[in-house]
Amino acid sequence: MSRKLNAPRGTADVLPDQAALRQRVEETARELLESAGYGRIETPAFEATELFSRGVGAATDIVEKEMYSFDDGGGRSLTLRPEGTAPVCRAYVEHGMHKLAAPVKLYYLGSFFRAERPQAGRYRQFWQVGAEALGSEDPAVDAELIVLLHQLLTRIGAGGLRLRLSSLGNPASRSEYRDELVAYLRAHSNRLSEVVQGRIEQNPLRAFDSDDPSTREVMASAPRLLDRLPAEDLEHFAEVRALLDGAAISYEIDTTLVRGLDYYTRTVFEFTSDDLGGGGQSTVGAGGRYDGLVELLGGPPTPGVGWASGIERILIASHAEAVAPAPPDLYVAHDGATAAAFAVALEARAAGLRVELELGGRSLKGQFKHAERLNARFVAVVGEETLSLRDRASGTERLVSLDELVGHVKRGIAS
Ligand code: HAM
Numbered sequence: 001m002s003r004k005l006n007a008p009r010g011t012a013d014v015l016p017d018q019a020a021l022r023q024r025v026e027e028t029a030r031e032l033l034e035s036a037g038y039g040r041i042e043t044p045a046f047e048a049t050e051l052f053s054r055g056v057g058a059a060t061d062i063v064e065k066e067m068y069s070f071d072d073g074g075g076r077s078l079t080l081r082p083e084g085t086a087p088v089c090r091a092y093v094e095h096g097m098h099k100l101a102a103p104v105k106l107y108y109l110g111s112f113f114r115a116e117r118p119q120a121g122r123y124r125q126f127w128q129v130g131a132e133a134l135g136s137e138d139p140a141v142d143a144e145l146i147v148l149l150h151q152l153l154t155r156i157g158a159g160g161l162r163l164r165l166s167s168l169g170n171p172a173s174r175s176e177y178r179d180e181l182v183a184y185l186r187a188h189s190n191r192l193s194e195v196v197q198g199r200i201e202q203n204p205l206r207a208f209d210s211d212d213p214s215t216r217e218v219m220a221s222a223p224r225l226l227d228r229l230p231a232e233d234l235e236h237f238a239e240v241r242a243l244l245d246g247a248a249i250s251y252e253i254d255t256t257l258v259r260g261l262d263y264y265t266r267t268v269f270e271f272t273s274d275d276l277g278g279g280g281q282s283t284v285g286a287g288g289r290y291d292g293l294v295e296l297l298g299g300p301p302t303p304g305v306g307w308a309s310g311i312e313r314i315l316i317a318s319h320a321e322a323v324a325p326a327p328p329d330l331y332v333a334h335d336g337a338t339a340a341a342f343a344v345a346l347e348a349r350a351a352g353l354r355v356e357l358e359l360g361g362r363s364l365k366g367q368f369k370h371a372e373r374l375n376a377r378f379v380a381v382v383g384e385e386t387l388s389l390r391d392r393a394s395g396t397e398r399l400v401s402l403d404e405l406v407g408h409v410k411r412g413i414a415s
Pocket of ligand 1: 086
């Protein structure tokens, strides 16, 4: 026998019983987002590498060490998409969507790729449902998106949810703040972890993310961006909060909230679930505003805001259990009259019934057993000249014509 092969590390097969759970998340997301006017967009699974180095940021973990990049054979570098916001903004610019009425509201459902160390809730290929609204600065867009994500997570039954919220302001005030933070970190560098010391210049905000106890102590008294925001950004943030208060969504303001992507401006948020493991994997969905991203990708100045949520994490947080498929209405058995049985199955299916046809070469007795295992309500026994219908609920059997069969089954399952 040849050596067997397994799925690559950090990836998983989705088998039918788990697929049914995912489908529920996908259908709920679709229903919720479409009823709020979001239209589906799907972008390619790979993009020019530059889209992410420019859009997500060259100094982020994602771009520095988590991308699956490859040469397309013609000297161009492509990357399996690690996230969906930069691709959606690329598509927005490419298709001139700024000419549409604002905001342009889009959602996506698809798989994403990050070369991370695999663990519970963290995979190398994972699925996200995401939503993006482009073209409006209105704080109501931020609040509406947060409410939609909250509704999605609660409808699916994610447990122990917490919402952390902050504002990062605009690039100018952030750059002033950044200088202040760099000076502070330099003044305390002897008490910072090596990793944090190594990226003081490159990414000082990430210092708030550190698990190192001594670094955490230093960061407890570090200057906070939220205390340095200009009035208009503070006002924007206050309006987002007021709308969330009005919608009875509880949240904690977390001034240390840093997202691992560089494009954020103003509102940022993360939903964590106590029912997911600790560490980075407790985030079930996250997002924020990215008012400069479209312009950075060659489009006109366009505000934007959105979120994405990992489908595997939603399922873990909601303790979703495998669901049995719905039983067939009709099982079509036969003892060699294959063509006639085939025709009966197709006809009954065309009439809207859930139908399974005998395909396993079983004896008639074996077929009845199988119909019982599947919990099919009716069994049609097809001969070359005869057709009989057995109602497994009442134990009755009668000869029927093909025309009568569907009516009998429909009446039976409706009763
Ligand atoms: P993100 O925080 O990198 O943001 O990812 C969003 C969500 O995707 C996470 O909260 C998590 O549920 C899921 N996720 C991320 N990485 C993994 C992984 N390795 N395994 C399993 N699940 C994972 C973004 O991707 C932004 N594009 C969100 C956004 C949209 N911001 C604005 N618009």
